[in-house]
Amino acid sequence: MQRLVELVLLLIVLTNFMVLGTSRLSTCIRAIAFQGLLLGLLPPLLHRSLAVYTVALALSAIAVKAIILPRFLQWAIREASVRREIEPRIGFVASLLLGAVAVAVAFGTAQQLPLPDRGGSLAVAVSLATVICGLIVLTSRARALTQVVGYLMLENGVYLFGLTQAARVPFLVELGMLLDVFVGVFIMGIVVFHINREFDSLSDTDLTELSER
Amino acid sequence: MLSAIAGLLLVMLVAPLLPGVAGRTKAILTGRRGPPLLQLYYDLARLFRKGVVYSTTTTWMFRLAPVVLAVSALLAACLIPLDGHAAIVGFAGDVIVFTYLLALGRFVLVLASLDTGSSFEGMGASREVTFASFTEVAFFFALIALSLATDSLSFAGMLGAPLVTAWPSAAPSIVMAAATLFVVLLAETSRVPFDDPATHLELTMIHEVMVLDHGGPDLALILYASALKLTLFASIVISVVVPRGMLNPFLALAVLAAGLLAVGIAIGIVESVMARLRLTRVPQVLVAAGALAAFGVILLLR
Numbered sequence: 001m002q003r004l005v006e007l008v009l010l011l012i013v014l015t016n017f018m019v020l021g022t023s024r025l026s027t028c029i030r031a032i033a034f035q036g037l038l039l040g041l042l043p044p045l046l047h048r049s050l051a052v053y054t055v056a057l058a059l060s061a062i063a064v065k066a067i068i069l070p071r072f073l074q075w076a077i078r079e080a081s082v083r084r085e086i087e088p089r090i091g092f093v094a095s096l097l098l099g100a101v102a103v104a105v106a107f108g109t110a111q112q113l114p115l116p117d118r119g120g121s122l123a124v125a126v127s128l129a130t131v132i133c134g135l136i137v138l139t140s141r142a143r144a145l146t147q148v149v150g151y152l153m154l155e156n157g158v159y160l161f162g163l164t165q166a167a168r169v170p171f172l173v174e175l176g177m178l179l180d181v182f183v184g185v186f187i188m189g190i191v192v193f194h195i196n197r198e199f200d201s202l203s204d205t206d207l208t209e210l211s212e213r
Numbered sequence: 214m215l216s217a218i219a220g221l222l223l224v225m226l227v228a229p230l231l232p233g234v235a236g237r238t239k240a241i242l243t244g245r246r247g248p249p250l251l252q253l254y255y256d257l258a259r260l261f262r263k264g265v266v267y268s269t270t271t272t273w274m275f276r277l278a279p280v281v282l283a284v285s286a287l288l289a290a291c292l293i294p295l296d297g298h299a300a301i302v303g304f305a306g307d308v309i310v311f312t313y314l315l316a317l318g319r320f321v322l323v324l325a326s327l328d329t330g331s332s333f334e335g336m337g338a339s340r341e342v343t344f345a346s347f348t349e350v351a352f353f354f355a356l357i358a359l360s361l362a363t364d365s366l367s368f369a370g371m372l373g374a375p376l377v378t379a380w381p382s383a384a385p386s387i388v389m390a391a392a393t394l395f396v397v398l399l400a401e402t403s404r405v406p407f408d409d410p411a412t413h414l415e416l417t418m419i420h421e422v423m424v425l426d427h428g429g430p431d432l433a434l435i436l437y438a439s440a441l442k443l444t445l446f447a448s449i450v451i452s453v454v455v456p457r458g459m460l461n462p463f464l465a466l467a468v469l470a471a472g473l474l475a476v477g478i479a480i481g482i483v484e485s486v487m488a489r490l491r492l493t494r495v496p497q498v499l500v501a502a503g504a505l506a507a508f509g510v511i512l513l514l515r
Contacts, residue, residue: 010385013508021501093500100504107511125515 005045008038009126012160013103016133019149020099021092025082028149029073032156035130036065039156042163046123053171061159064178069152069185076189077145090140102132115165123164130157144192148185155181216462220295223466225287228444229253229437231477232410238481253440260433268426270330278325279427279434285318286438290445294369297457297465305366308356312349315401315442319345322435326423337422340492344407344419347499348400351393354506358390359453361513372449374458386509391453393506395479398446400499402439405484407495447476 015035019028040062043054090098110125134157137150155177162174233250240247249255267275291301292311300307323342326334360366362383363375370376380387400407403420412418424435451472457465490498 006385010508010512014505017501017504017508021497021504092497096497096500096504100507103508104511107515111515122515 001045001048005042006122008041008045009122012038012126012156013129016103016130016153017096017099019137019153020095020133023092025077025143025145026074028146029070029077032149032152033066033070035153035156036070037062039159039163040066042123042160046163057171057174060175060178064182065152065156069182072186072189073145073148076193080145080193082143082145088141088146090136095136095140098136099133102136103129106132123160127157127160127164130154130160133157144188144195148188148192151188152181152185214299214301216296216466217294217299217301219463220466220469221290221301223470224290224295224444224448225441227470227473228441229257231444231447231473231480232440234474234477235404235480235484238478239485242482242485253436257433257437260428260436261430263429265429265431268329271325271328271426274321275325275328275426276431278321278328279431279438281321282318283434283438283441285314286441286445289314290441292368293445293448294373294452295448295466295469296462297452297460297469298373298462299369303367303369307367307369308360308371311368312352312356316345316349318438318442322423326426329426331426333422334425337419340419341423344400344495344499347496347503348397351499351503351506352397352401354503354510355390355393355397358386358506358509358513361510362386362390372452372456372458376453376456377458380456383513386512387453389505389509389512391450393502393509394446394450394453396498396502398443398450398476399480399483400495401446402443404443404480406487406490406498409489412489444473447473450476 012035015031015038018031019035022028022031040058043058043061044050047054088095106128107125110121110128113124115124131154134150134152134154137153138147139150141147141150159174159177162177230250230253233248233252236252237247237250289311292303292307292314294300294303319341323338326338356371359371359376362379363370364379365371365375376387399405403410403418408419408421410421412421420439424432427435448469451469455468455472457468460468
């Protein structure tokens with residue numbers, strides 16, 4: 001069981017690298033969907049129970065993170081006809097290296113954190129790494145849609161961190177968080193779609209001026 | 214010792230077969246008949262019978278390079294424990310000697326290609342060196358992971374008996390190192406998706422373009438050395454994936470032979486399902502491979 005948890009956590013880190021290294025948006029979205037699926041599998045594995053609470057949490061996470069949101073983002077890139085990230089502020093090679101450094105930092109600090117309920121330091125480390133990688137994607141990419149993926153990654157990290165402390169987080173709070181993310185991504189997707197229709201571009205560098213041209 | 218020498222002979226003998234296996238797999242998967250499996254042997258025999266023509270712009274470097282390349286590959290072969298136990302020559306830190314023997318071969322080949330004064334060859338040399346600087350990092354990260362997992366600094370430990378005991382506890386890191394090593398194999402030996410061994414268009418090829426001016430026995434030595442290099446990397450990958458430290462040395466050699474065949478087929482499959490990467494994307498993939506191995510290292514340090 002412990003090996004299975006480790007495997008899932010390692011795959012989560014690998015999906016982080018995949019998002020950091022790819023220029024194709026649909027690959028990005030597929031990676032984040034896979035990450036959502038892995039996250040959904042974690043609650044029953046981590047807590048070794050098949051209680052209604054954990055199963056419901058797992059199913060709702062899979063439904064939102066692995067099915068609904070990726071579908072929606074795929075729809076958005078099809079409608080907005082963006083295929084790939086054009087010129088990120090930090091290149092793909094550099095962001096991969098940054099990601100590797102982030103993972104190293106996360107694994108280094110995770111052991112020093114004075115956490116009350118440690119669901120294994122590996123899970124904490126992976127959640128930190130995911131949060132940092134999400135931040136890198138959020139800040140370094142120019143496409144609004146990739147930034148949404150970065151936001152999702154960030155949230156996945158937070159969710160995973162919550163799981164390691166799950167005994168203290170009530171079900172309602174988890175569901176509330178899922179709903180928040182769902183609504184957030186939905187609104188972002190719609191905004192992105194409309195921006196694209198109005199300005200024919202999704203690059204946020206074009207959105208810094210308010211004046212009419 | 215006997216089995217180590219037998220291993221060296223085996224690798225030297227089957228080396229030209231490996232590109233043939235890869236090519237045949239690719240041909241079958243894409244619905245063609247393909248060249249005979251032993252094509253490279255025929256090529257080598259033909260080339261060795263030929264004379265040599267040297268351009269007047271070339272110097273002694275051009276003549277020296279093929280010999281140094283072939284000898285360095287052979288010496289590198291002596292360092293790998295092919296029978297799963299011990300190499301012909303083994304000591305702490307032999308992994309570094311191995312890497313830089315191959316780098317020496319590349320260095321003289323690059324010098325020779327620059328020596329011809331052809332701009333095409335210069336371009337190929339520049340690409341080869343650029344990509345090599347990325348593969349080397351990835352290769353070393355994979356080696357560091359193996360070294361940490363087995364707590365040893367030589368191939369005999371990293372690919373031998375200590376690896377067998379390390380597998381259960383460090384499986385994720387070892388798998389990541391093996392994946393990185395396979396990517397390094399493809400990049401180092403100029404296979405798809407990094408380079409296309411079948412193309413003869415100067416603008417796209419990397420390794421092939423450097424040897425355009427070589428002919429006769431010189432070209433034969435270069436072709437043989439690159440086939441041997443492919444076989445060596447394949448043996449490393451096999452030794453990591455199927456640790457043979459506990460087997461009888463001769464049984465281990467049989468496993469190695471079967472594994473080489475499997476790697477040849479795997480290369481053929483990769484070549485038929487993937488297209489060659491754009492040149493600008495190559496460093497990206499190599500850095501990703503390095504990051505994978507680095508992650509394996511981080512896991513072991515935890």
